[in-house]
Amino acid sequence: MVQLPITGKVSMDAIVSSKRFCQVGLVVRDCEKSARSWAGILGVAPPAVMITDDANVSHIEYRGSTTPARAKLAFFELGALQLELIEPVDGPSTWRDFLEAKGEGVHHLAFAVDGMDRVIDNLGQSGGTLEQRGDYTGGRYGYVDMNPTLGLVLELLENMPVDRAPS
C-alpha cells in the first residue's frame, strides 16, 4: 500500500472514547432465525431472544414523538464486543426505517458514555441528530444519526446507579 499525505487538523477532545466502543448493532428481519444462523457460524448455543419493554416502561421516543415501537433482541459476545441482533416490532423506529431503506445490516456502533445529554449536544455540533432514545432496566440509550459525517448511526449507552435509573 502507498501512504497518502495527511491533511487537516482536528480537535483532540474526544466526544466519545474509542476505548468505550462496546457494541455492533445489526438489524435483521427475523431475530430467532438470524440468532440460530449466527450461533451456527460462531459455534455457540443460540442465545435467548428478548423483547423490549413496551413504551410506558421504555419511554421510547422516535424523532421527538412517542412510538409504540419495540424490538426483538439477541446478543452474542464477539471478543470484547457485543453483537446485538435487532428485529423491529411494531411502530416507527430507527430500526424499522433502516430495514426498509437498506435491508438487513449494521445499524449502529455503540459507545458507553457518561452524561449522555452533553454528548448528544456535542455530537449535534458535529453534524449529528438525535433520532431515538429510550430507557432500559438500569440505564438509557440514544441513537444519534451521524450519517452526514460518519456514515452511520452512533448509539450512546449510559448505565446509571440504581438510585438514578429510570423506572
Add this chain to the structure above:
Amino acid sequence: MVQLPITGKVSMDAIVSSKRFCQVGLVVRDCEKSARSWAGILGVAPPAVMITDDANVSHIEYRGSTTPARAKLAFFELGALQLELIEPVDGPSTWRDFLEAKGEGVHHLAFAVDGMDRVIDNLGQSGGTLEQRGDYTGGRYGYVDMNPTLGLVLELLENMPVDRAPS
C-alpha cells in the same frame, strides 16, 4: 425485557471464532473527509490514508474475475477492534457495489482465521458465497457474502509467515 423461548439447535463447531473478531469495515464516499470527521469525534489525530496496491500486486478477484479495483483505506483503533474506512477506487468491487446499493455504512465484520480456503468452504455450506479476495503485504483476505443468513458480509483475514506470504 421479556425473554422468549429458545428454539432450534446448532452445531457447536465454530466456523469463525468470536474471539478472533478484529475489524469493522465502513464503506465511505471520501476517505480523507471521513477520517477527519471520525478523528474529531474520537479526539485523535487523523490517521494516514493508504491506497491499496494495484491488481498485479494485490491479485484482487471480484466474483471470480480480475478487476482493477483499489481502495483508499484509513484505520482507527476502537478499543481492541480496528475501524477500517474504505473508499472504493476504480473498477468493480464489493466496496463499490455496496456504496451504490446502500450508501455509506458498515460493509463487513472481519475475523482472523487460519486455513482460509477451508473456512470459505465451510461458510459456503452455511449459505455464503466468496465475493472478493486478494493479497496484501504479509497476508490475504476474502469477503464472503453471508447476507442470506447473517445479514452482512464477513471478511476473513489470514496473516502468513513470511516464507508463505504472497509476493
